[in-house]
Amino acid sequence: MKILVCISNVPDTTTKITFTNDNTQFNTSGVQFIVNPYDEIALSRAIELCEGGKGTVTVINVGESQTEPTIRKALAIGADDAVRINAIPRDAYFTAYQIAEYAKTTEFDMILCGRESIDYNGSQVAAMIGEFLDIPSISIIKKLDYDGTTATIDREIEGGKEVVSVTGKFIASCAEGTAEPKIPNMRGIMSARTKPLVVVEAKEIEQVAKVQQFETPPPRGAVKLIPAEETAKLIDLLHQEAKVI
Amino acid sequence: MSVLVYVEQVDGKFKKSVFEAVSYAKAIADKQGGGLTAISIGNVDESELKALGKYGASKVLNVSNDQLKNFVNQAYASIIAEAAKKENADVVVLSNSFSGKGLAPRVAVKLKAGLVDGAVELPQLDGGKFLVKKTAFSGKAFAVTELTSAVKIIALNPNAFGVKESAVDTTVEAFSPEIKATDLTAIVKEIVRATNKVSLPDAELVVSAGRGLKGPENWGMIEELADLLGAATACSKPVSDADWRPHSEHVGQTGIAISPNLYIAIGISGAIQHLAGVSSSKVIVVINKDPEAPFFKVADYGIVGDAFEVVPKLIEALKAHKG
Numbered sequence: 001m002k003i004l005v006c007i008s009n010v011p012d013t014t015t016k017i018t019f020t021n022d023n024t025q026f027n028t029s030g031v032q033f034i035v036n037p038y039d040e041i042a043l044s045r046a047i048e049l050c051e052g053g054k055g056t057v058t059v060i061n062v063g064e065s066q067t068e069p070t071i072r073k074a075l076a077i078g079a080d081d082a083v084r085i086n087a088i089p090r091d092a093y094f095t096a097y098q099i100a101e102y103a104k105t106t107e108f109d110m111i112l113c114g115r116e117s118i119d120y121n122g123s124q125v126a127a128m129i130g131e132f133l134d135i136p137s138i139s140i141i142k143k144l145d146y147d148g149t150t151a152t153i154d155r156e157i158e159g160g161k162e163v164v165s166v167t168g169k170f171i172a173s174c175a176e177g178t179a180e181p182k183i184p185n186m187r188g189i190m191s192a193r194t195k196p197l198v199v200v201e202a203k204e205i206e207q208v209a210k211v212q213q214f215e216t217p218p219p220r221g222a223v224k225l226i227p228a229e230e231t232a233k234l235i236d237l238l239h240q241e242a243k244v245i
Numbered sequence: 246m247s248v249l250v251y252v253e254q255v256d257g258k259f260k261k262s263v264f265e266a267v268s269y270a271k272a273i274a275d276k277q278g279g280g281l282t283a284i285s286i287g288n289v290d291e292s293e294l295k296a297l298g299k300y301g302a303s304k305v306l307n308v309s310n311d312q313l314k315n316f317v318n319q320a321y322a323s324i325i326a327e328a329a330k331k332e333n334a335d336v337v338v339l340s341n342s343f344s345g346k347g348l349a350p351r352v353a354v355k356l357k358a359g360l361v362d363g364a365v366e367l368p369q370l371d372g373g374k375f376l377v378k379k380t381a382f383s384g385k386a387f388a389v390t391e392l393t394s395a396v397k398i399i400a401l402n403p404n405a406f407g408v409k410e411s412a413v414d415t416t417v418e419a420f421s422p423e424i425k426a427t428d429l430t431a432i433v434k435e436i437v438r439a440t441n442k443v444s445l446p447d448a449e450l451v452v453s454a455g456r457g458l459k460g461p462e463n464w465g466m467i468e469e470l471a472d473l474l475g476a477a478t479a480c481s482k483p484v485s486d487a488d489w490r491p492h493s494e495h496v497g498q499t500g501i502a503i504s505p506n507l508y509i510a511i512g513i514s515g516a517i518q519h520l521a522g523v524s525s526s527k528v529i530v531v532i533n534k535d536p537e538a539p540f541f542k543v544a545d546y547g548i549v550g551d552a553f554e555v556v557p558k559l560i561e562a563l564k565a566h567k568g
Contacts, residue, residue, distance in 0.1 A: 011382075013498050013499065013517075013518045014517055014518070016385075016517070017382045017385040017386050019386070026382075037499045038499070091359070092350070092360070093353065093354070093359065093360070096350070096354075118382070118383050118498055118499065119381065119382055120381050120382075120388065121362075121363055121379075121380055121381055121382070121383060121502070122362055122363075123346045123350075123362060124349070124350040124353070124360055124362060125350070126350070127318070127346075127347050127348070127349075127350035127351050128350040128351070128353065128354050130318075130319075130351065131322070131350065131351040131353075131354035131355060132354055134427065135430075136318065136319055136430045136431040137318060137319075137347060137350075137351065138318070138347070138431060139318070139343070139346050139347030140343050140346060140347070142492065142493070152434070155343070156343050156493060157343050157344070157436070157438065158255075158260075158342060158343060158438075158444035158445075158446055158447055159438050159439050159440075159442060159443075159444030159445075160436065160437045160438035160439055160444075161436075161437050161438075162315075162316070162433055162435070162436050162437075163433070163434040163435040163436075163437075164431050164432065164433055164434065165431070165432045165434050166430060166431040166432070167430070168430065170430075170431070175492070176485070176492040176495060176499065176500065177492045177493075206357075206394075207393060208353075208357070208358065208359030208360075208392065208393055208394040209359035209360065209361065209390055209391065209392050209393070209394075210390065210391050210393065211381075211388045211389070211390050211391075212376060212389050212390065212391045213388075213389040214381065214386050214387065214388055214389070215378070215386060215387040215388075215389065216385070216386050216387075217384075217385075217386070217387070217524055217525065220529075220543050220544075220545065221545070223531070223541050223542070223544040223545065223546065223547045224545065224546050224547070225541075225546075225547045225548070225549065226546060226547070226548050227548075228548055228549060228550030228551075228554065228555055231548060231550075231555050231558040231559050231562060232558065232559075232561075232562035232565070234530065234546060234548065234559065234562070235559070235562045235563055235566045236566075237546060238507065238528070238530070238546070239566065242507070242528045242545065242546075244450070244506045244507040244527065244528050245450065245474060245507065
């Protein structure tokens, strides 16, 4: 079995988000980059499915050379090898196209990725790869079992879940619940340095989306404090002033 | 020039998020001076389809097919793309629901279209540009994104635009595009849905609790408060990590981002990752015994006090309010 896992290089979750160049660029100065937390869940499930010599896990990242520490982190967690497609991942369409083109050149049983990236919050790449490859895509899953040919998947729906069965190649985007994120151990960290990391060049494709400007949310007014002994007042305020109940 | 909106049915009915998507699509159609068509897939009654006219859909394409009763991502995407071609649509609108998130990207590739998911406002059509504002960095920022493709796709965040009535006469037209066998590879085996509860992503009111509740056995009062309000329940990351509550309730940067009209946070300190997921809520109420809790800085209303004393009082007051 071979599983491809797509990973995105994103700012750490504690990052204070600021912008430069007249709010057109994300300010990366002093920012720590990590494996996108949802991709880490996908990677962890892939590693679990391949445990005991049942298969291998290849991580794929679309990025320039500065994403390599993040790729090495994924190798330390337990991926067997890595592919970096050398380009700035300018939009989801571009990124999905690159990964799909690479997937066409290799054998695989399934592709896993995270439900969304925590930077641009697109949850586009997985389903786009599915469409480029003309294979089923199951978005936002919370459980994945695989018997070697058929996958049984719990997909998140509003207020519940849907159990989906898929035979043959597929791609799924993973949310919490699919696996507990694995933490690299010392052996993993040591071996990550020597695991294969292949760099391939990106292919050209027309651009369809471009971020023109970033904005930060407007600041909220000061909090109105209600003494604990006058709790009932809160209901009046929510009803009469805020008009939300 | 026309706009196509996908209207997602659940058990043959449309939810508020669908009326919101239709209202939003209608506003775009009006801006562009074109028509609005809705596409429905699955078995929906004609009267339910006609009701979409209330929000501005003058035509509804109805794909009624038992094979498509349940959501099949690939087949649904093919149908929406075919409908867009048939209607000569240059804008396609979907809800950014769980199904919408799976569909929109496939439709985008089929139509070689740029996609903005998580849109929060109407597009700005300035000087021939098509700009859409969306959430980014998990609610810590917004990104104004330009779509440069001929066809544009927008997945609208629930509760971002609101339902707006704009009644027109509606015609329902049967639509039966051919469906490839390979589009039906994934099979829905089972659907488990809590029918008596408000689902979190759609909820207008949310009651959320954190570690301050001390243990899962104390959630009774949170659920009672939520039931009285008609609200959904949510929780912080430590709570879902400890399995006190299911992961599907975890709101925050690595859970889900929500924008309800009212978010009540009880015993949640307000870590930056949590705030990211809820900061676009319209009104935030924070109940915490620590006056220094960072959550108070972004709250509209706050009560400094012990949840175990404040929440029961709140329940009482709410009961009195409802008479």
